[in-house]
Amino acid sequence: MFAKYRQTSLIVRIVIGLIVGALLGVIVPEWTWIGVFGDLFIGALKGIAPILVFFLIMTAISKYEAGAETHFGSVIVLYLSATFLSAVIAVVASFIFRVKLVFPQAVHVAQSAPKDLGTVIKDLLVNAVANPVQAVIDGNYLAILFWALMIGFALQLARPATREVFQDITDAIQRVAQLVIEFAPVGIVGLLFTTISQTGFGGVVKYGQLVGLLVGTMAFVYLVAYPLMVWGMTGQNPYPLTLWTLKVSGIPAFFTRSGAVNIPINLKAAADLGLNEKSYAISIPLGGSANSGGAAITISIMALAACNTLGIQVSFPLALLLCFLSALASTGVSGIAGGSLLIIPMAASLFGISNDIAMQVVGIGFIIGVIQDSVETAVNSASDLLFTAAAEYHDLRRSGRPVDVKAAVRRAQMRE
Known part of the structure; x- marks a missing residue:
C-alpha cells in the first residue's frame, strides 16, 4: 500500500491533503483528534531538521578542494551574488507588503527580538559556540551552522574513506527526511483541519496573501533582477536567454519540484547552447547548492511574516543581517522537496x-508548498542554466571573442 501511495505524485497527494483537511475542518470541526496528524508531522520535522542541516553542511565543506575549478570564478560569483540579491529583494518586498500568518496552534513569544545590531552580533557569537550536541537538541541553528563548518574544514584532512562514511551518513539522513516528507499530505490534513476548525477560511486567505x-x-527576481545581471555580464539583450531557460528548465522543474531530477535537463540544454562541456558539467550540479535564490526568498519572507504576526519590529540593520544569513543558509538546503x-x-x-x-x-x-516549492525550484533550476551560460x-567577451546570445538561443531551439 505504501508503495502505491508513493507512486502517486507528491503534488497530487498534497492537493488531496489540502482538500480533505479543508472539508473535515468545515464538516466535523469537533473531531479535534485529526489535528494530531499535524502535531506528529511538525514533531518529526523538528526532530530531523537540525541533524539534516548539520550533516549536509559538514559533508559539503569536507569535500571542498582548495584551488579546484578556479576557472569557474564567474559562475560562482553570479551564483552567490544572485542568491544574496534575491534575499535583499525578498526583505524589501516584505517591508512593503506586510503579510501576517495564522498559526495552526496558539503561540506565545518566548523572548523579544534584539533592539540593536551590537546586541545581535553579541548574541550570534555566543549562540554560535554553544555545545554542538545541545544545539542539535535545542534546534539552535546558528551553532549548528558554526560547528558544521568547523568540523567540515577539519574533515578535509581526513582520509577519503572517512569522508565517504560521512557522505553515506548524510545520504541516510536525507532518506529519512524524505520519508518524513512523504507523509506531508497526512500532516497537512491535520494542520489545515486545525486552521479551518479554529479560524475558518480567514486563515486560508492569509495563506493566499x-x-x-x-x-x-520570485517572478520579479527572475524576470527583472536576473536579466539585469545577465545584461551586465554579456552586454546584450538578456531576455531571449532568460525566457528560453525558463521554458526548457523552469517548466520541468516546476512539476518535478526537484533540482536534482532537473540536472540532466539542464545539461542537455547547456549542450544545445554550445557551451563548454568541461565547465557546465560541473557548474550545473554545483548550482544545486551554490545558487539558491528561490530558497533565499522563501526563507526571508517566511521569517519576516512570522515577525509581522508576532509584532516583532525588525530594524534595517537586522534585516540586512537576515539577507546574509538567508543567502548563506540557502546554499546548504537539501535537494528534497521543501528543503528550504x-x-x-x-x-x-x-x-x-x-x-x-x-x-x-x-x-x-x-501547506502552501504545492505552489511555493514548485516556483522556487523552477527559479533555482532555470537560473543554474541561465548563469552558467552568462x-x-x-x-x-572579456577575451575578445563575444558570442551572439540571441543567435545561440535560436540554434539551441532548433536542437530541442
Missing part, C-alpha cells in the same frame, strides 16, 4: 522566535 508575495517576488523550509527556524532564531513557533511556520510552508559568454 503569503503565496502571492512569495510567487510575485527546514532552514526557516535558523532564520527565525535571529529575531528571538522560538523553535516551536518556527516549526509551525514550516508547517504553513508545507558566465561563459562573459569570459568569452
Whole structure:
C-alpha cells in the first residue's frame, strides 16, 4: 500500500491533503483528534531538521578542494551574488507588503527580538559556540551552522574513506527526511483541519496573501533582477536567454519540484547552447547548492511574516543581517522537496522566535508548498542554466571573442 501511495505524485497527494483537511475542518470541526496528524508531522520535522542541516553542511565543506575549478570564478560569483540579491529583494518586498500568518496552534513569544545590531552580533557569537550536541537538541541553528563548518574544514584532512562514511551518513539522513516528507499530505490534513476548525477560511486567505508575495517576488527576481545581471555580464539583450531557460528548465522543474531530477535537463540544454562541456558539467550540479535564490526568498519572507504576526519590529540593520544569513543558509538546503523550509527556524532564531513557533511556520510552508516549492525550484533550476551560460559568454567577451546570445538561443531551439 505504501508503495502505491508513493507512486502517486507528491503534488497530487498534497492537493488531496489540502482538500480533505479543508472539508473535515468545515464538516466535523469537533473531531479535534485529526489535528494530531499535524502535531506528529511538525514533531518529526523538528526532530530531523537540525541533524539534516548539520550533516549536509559538514559533508559539503569536507569535500571542498582548495584551488579546484578556479576557472569557474564567474559562475560562482553570479551564483552567490544572485542568491544574496534575491534575499535583499525578498526583505524589501516584505517591508512593503506586510503579510501576517495564522498559526495552526496558539503561540506565545518566548523572548523579544534584539533592539540593536551590537546586541545581535553579541548574541550570534555566543549562540554560535554553544555545545554542538545541545544545539542539535535545542534546534539552535546558528551553532549548528558554526560547528558544521568547523568540523567540515577539519574533515578535509581526513582520509577519503572517512569522508565517504560521512557522505553515506548524510545520504541516510536525507532518506529519512524524505520519508518524513512523504507523509506531508497526512500532516497537512491535520494542520489545515486545525486552521479551518479554529479560524475558518480567514486563515486560508492569509495563506493566499503569503503565496502571492512569495510567487510575485520570485517572478520579479527572475524576470527583472536576473536579466539585469545577465545584461551586465554579456552586454546584450538578456531576455531571449532568460525566457528560453525558463521554458526548457523552469517548466520541468516546476512539476518535478526537484533540482536534482532537473540536472540532466539542464545539461542537455547547456549542450544545445554550445557551451563548454568541461565547465557546465560541473557548474550545473554545483548550482544545486551554490545558487539558491528561490530558497533565499522563501526563507526571508517566511521569517519576516512570522515577525509581522508576532509584532516583532525588525530594524534595517537586522534585516540586512537576515539577507546574509538567508543567502548563506540557502546554499546548504537539501535537494528534497521543501528543503528550504527546514532552514526557516535558523532564520527565525535571529529575531528571538522560538523553535516551536518556527516549526509551525514550516508547517504553513508545507501547506502552501504545492505552489511555493514548485516556483522556487523552477527559479533555482532555470537560473543554474541561465548563469552558467552568462558566465561563459562573459569570459568569452572579456577575451575578445563575444558570442551572439540571441543567435545561440535560436540554434539551441532548433536542437530541442
